[in-house]
Amino acid sequence: MPNQLPGDEKIRPEQGRQTEFTGSESFRFLCHEGLECFNRCCRDINIFLSPYDVLRLSRKLGLETGAFLKHHALRLQPEGGFPVVIIKMREDADLQCPFLTGQGCSVYNERPWSCRMAPVEIRGDNRYGFAFDSNHCRGLLETREWTVDEWMKNQGNEHYGELETGFKDIPNQLRFSGLSSLDSHIRESFFMACYDLDRFRRYVLESSFLQVFEVENPTAEKLGADDLALLQFGFHWLANGFDLRRSMEIRDEVFGK
Ligand code: SF4
Numbered sequence: 001m002p003n004q005l006p007g008d009e010k011i012r013p014e015q016g017r018q019t020e021f022t023g024s025e026s027f028r029f030l031c032h033e034g035l036e037c038f039n040r041c042c043r044d045i046n047i048f049l050s051p052y053d054v055l056r057l058s059r060k061l062g063l064e065t066g067a068f069l070k071h072h073a074l075r076l077q078p079e080g081g082f083p084v085v086i087i088k089m090r091e092d093a094d095l096q097c098p099f100l101t102g103q104g105c106s107v108y109n110e111r112p113w114s115c116r117m118a119p120v121e122i123r124g125d126n127r128y129g130f131a132f133d134s135n136h137c138r139g140l141l142e143t144r145e146w147t148v149d150e151w152m153k154n155q156g157n158e159h160y161g162e163l164e165t166g167f168k169d170i171p172n173q174l175r176f177s178g179l180s181s182l183d184s185h186i187r188e189s190f191f192m193a194c195y196d197l198d199r200f201r202r203y204v205l206e207s208s209f210l211q212v213f214e215v216e217n218p219t220a221e222k223l224g225a226d227d228l229a230l231l232q233f234g235f236h237w238l239a240n241g242f243d244l245r246r247s248m249e250i251r252d253e254v255f256g257k
């Protein structure tokens with residue numbers, strides 16, 4: 001390799017929150033234990049959980065989804081929209097993530113989608129940026145280059161899109177009624193089917209659901225044992241088969257009024 005002469009270095013603009021790039025453009029980043037900021041981003045931050053994140057973390061911790069949501073998550077309700085879920089940070093420890101230990105992330109193999117994407121954030125259709133500045137996230141000063149696709153693959157994020165395709169369709173398909181008590185039922189049904197999968201399994205299997213919504217037998221059998229099949233079934237049901245009156249009757253049948 002020839003010696004590099006002064007002035008030959010590629011001039012690289014500083015990366016930070018102002019930086020934007022498309023999926024085919026590269027960015028520079030590397031996160032490792034040697035950085036002074038190591039684990040700094042695992043505190044005092046909203047980590048949004050997707051349905052698949054909730055399922056993976058629950059199973060990793062050996063909890064039913066309801067117990068996971070109760071002990072480790074907060075449910076937020078955007079005005080006029082559907083509930084979202086974030087990790088409940090520890091109030092007694094500098095708002096640290098409850099999964100952060102002295103050795104790093106204790107749920108690393110099942111860490112949420114947004115932890116895998118960090119420091120990259122999605123800003124629109126094929127538009128990306130950084131959630132941090134380089135004075136906070138020192139990894140942005142490193143020289144390793146990635147495209148977004150390469151980064152997602154490296155972080156094991158590339159299957160989320162396929163698994164959660166139906167989830168993204170729900171807001172366009174599931175309509176609110178305009179009546180608060182009915183809309184509250186619609187939100188609860190959404191929350192149950194998307195996030196509280198063990199409760200949704202009871203709703204489907206311990207009621208007349210399978211007859212009312214005419215689910216074919218091989219699919220019905222799968223729903224009892226296959227979490228991912230049930231998750232995707234729930235997305236499809238909410239977007240395409242949801243019936244307000246019948247869904248309320250089934251709720252009363254299983255969980256009481
Ligand atoms: S889940 Fe792991 S990576 Fe994500 S904030 Fe918590 S400790 Fe950090």
Ligand code: SF4
Nearest residue numbers: 031037039041137139
């Ligand atoms: S702040 Fe950036 S470089 Fe530091 S640990 Fe977090 S993601 Fe890695």
